[in-house]
Each structure stands twice: as C-alpha cells, then as structure tokens.
Amino acid sequence: MNNKQVIAKIKGGLVVSCQAVKGEPLESSYIMSKMAYAAMLGGAQGIRANYVEDIKAIKKEVDLPVIGIIKNVIEGCDVYITPTLKEITALVEVGAEIIATDATFGSRPNGETLDEFFASAKDKYPNQLFMADVSTYEEGMHAAKIGFDFIGTTLCGYTKETKGTSLPNIELLEKLSKDSGKLVIAEGGIWTVEALSSVFKTGIHCAVMGSAITRPMEITKYFVKAIKD
C-alpha cells in the first residue's frame, strides 16, 4: 500500500488500537494479533499497535494499515510514545504504514527538541507517514508546521496542561481540523456511540478507539463503576 492508499483506506473509518503494555493481563503479541483480526472482521479500517513484536504478529493476521508506536518510558523525560530515532527506525523496519510519536512540548531524551528529533526522522525517512500525538491546539499547529502528516489528539487529558479535560475534546478537534491544514485523527476517551458520532462531526479524517474495544479490564471497570454509582 502506498501512502495515498493508506490515507484513503483509513478515511472516515475506525482504527482500533490493540495494545497491552508490559504487566497488563492481555500482554501477549499472540492475543494482540487476534484482537486485531477480530477488529478487522468487525469493520476496522486500521490498527494502532505498540512494540515491534506485536506489530509483526498483527501484520501476519490482518491486511490493514498499522499506526505503529513504541512506548518507552525514559527516566527524567515527559515523552514516552516513540521518543527517539531508535524507535522510529524499528517501526520503519517492521513496516508500520504510519508512525506515531509524541509531539507535545514535554521534555525529550538527551535534551533534544521536538524540531530536532522530527527533522532527523524526516531526513532519514522522507517517505514515511508520521502522526503527531498532541495534547493542545498549540502543539497540533506546531506539529503541522514542522511537517507531520496527521495530527492526533491522543495526549489530550494526559499531559500536565490538559489533565482533567473532558474527553473527547470536540472543540480541539474542530479547531485543528479547521486550522492545521493536516489530516486530524480523534483519539482518546471515546467510550460511547454518542461520543464517536460527535467526533465525526468535527471534520476529522478518522478516529482511533482502544480501551473500549480491546481492554476488557478497563471495560469491566467502566461498567462496574456504573453499578456502584
């Protein structure tokens, strides 16, 4: 699939995130590959996945564009979603059609700035599609300016500046869709059909859902809370 085909394939659709970080009950590349397969059969138009091993296993099961990330928590740094060129290279090598990386203004490894990091990634992999995971309008506009292909609202609610924001952040999606000149991806905090319908009215290119579909522990918590309330 070339970049144009990737962009067309996910357009207007649901990308299902199939992730289980180390220590989670479903931590297993095998299980994640079957989750992705189930999502594909259910109508997903793309998969978002974490770790090289998971993406490898998923690519054997499904024929959908993959938004690849590598979560790597580094002491003293705010950013952990694909934080350095090392993770970018690994994701290019495993064939992730889109690579998502933290594009917030948080602190990065080795004192590198986002602009330096992204310039080196683009320089090394000029034909790779990149998605910026941001938390605010300013971050989204900056990511658009420095050349990201997609702007995702993944980190809204998860940075110091945005903690406690009601999700999904419809106003942020509307403003980025209108102003960034890039393809906007709604990600984070979509738990109901009403929320999903509302993000699709903002002008986005596609939406990503994870926890509400592929994290049975989180889904159980969500419903148990409803009983207790």
Place this chain on the structure above:
Amino acid sequence: MNNKQVIAKIKGGLVVSCQAVKGEPLESSYIMSKMAYAAMLGGAQGIRANYVEDIKAIKKEVDLPVIGIIKNVIEGCDVYITPTLKEITALVEVGAEIIATDATFGSRPNGETLDEFFASAKDKYPNQLFMADVSTYEEGMHAAKIGFDFIGTTLCGYTKETKGTSLPNIELLEKLSKDSGKLVIAEGGIWTVEALSSVFKTGIHCAVMGSAITRPMEITKYFVKAIKD
C-alpha cells in the same frame, strides 16, 4: 466455596461472560482465560464460560465463581445450551459452581422434556446450583417451579417467540424478580452503562455481560455501525 458463598459472591455484581465459540477470531482457551483474568482485575464478581477446556483454563487464572455452559447444537433441536445430562456431568466434573442450561420450551434431544431432563440432573447432582436460561415470563416461572436456583433472561430475543424484543427486557426482569421467588440474573443485550443501571433497578441478583466486554469483533461492529448511521 459452598453454594451460599457462591450466591453471596456474585450478589449485586457483574458476571463477565468469556466465550468464543468455534470459528470466532478469539477461539482459544488461553485467550479466554486471560479475558477472565482481565475481567477479575476490573472488578467482575463471577465469570460465565463455555466448554470444559475454557473453564479449566479460566479456573487456573481466576478465583471467582464460574457459571458453566456447554453449547452443543444438535440437529433437529431448538435447545443448544447444555442440552443433555452428558454436558451437565462434564460441567460438574470441571467444577462449575453454577451450571446454566436452556430452560425454554423449545424442543430437546431424544424427545426429552425439560422436566424430565432437569429432574434427572437434580437427582444425580442434588447439591449443584443450576441457572435456567429462559426467554419469557412463563418459562421463567416454570423453571422456578421445577427447582432451578437462578432464573436468567439469557435467551430473551433469541427464541422464535421473542425475536425482535428490545433488550434488556426490563419488564421481564421486574416481573420475574417479583414473582419467581428465585434469584434473577439479567443477561443479554446490555451494551451501555444506562442499560446496566436500569437492570439493577429491577430487583435482580446480578447481571451478566459478555459481548460488550470480551468480544472485540462485536464491539467493533457496534461502533462502526454508529459511524455509518
């Protein structure tokens, strides 16, 4: 856990059904055991599961009461959830704390009636807890009369008589809770926190949710439909 403890453990709680029938994308006792583990960590108070192998695997991962079933489609019969004494025996042997069986008025193997079938099961396993999976008020009242411990609305919407019923069927739950003198279990068609809250206002003992938590293909379909609508 004795029967009294089992009844107390699931009271007021969410039982998570972890099933993947043959041919489904997550068909794997290993995956079902991890689903059950995730559900337990998320606050589930019981697990419903299908097949001896799945229940064995689940019992290694979780310390929660299991409602066991064996789905067995038999040519020419309407009932397929634990349809004969053979499946009951297998579920007793694997240690299912509660055994659920179809208790509708549908046709059964070898021309056996529900009353004959259930009398032989009770005769052989007098201390076993049994759940009746029914579709209507009349079936629920009959199951109560012949000695089932729990009345579940599992099959409402899935029999000829009830096809197309809007789920969950609140009126059915209310009437059975009021009239049956047994512990009523809400199961089937619960997809939202609103639906879950509403079933807990009817006087039920507990609720079972499956697809919305442990079937990512069905969950994906549910959300993709929302986008298309």
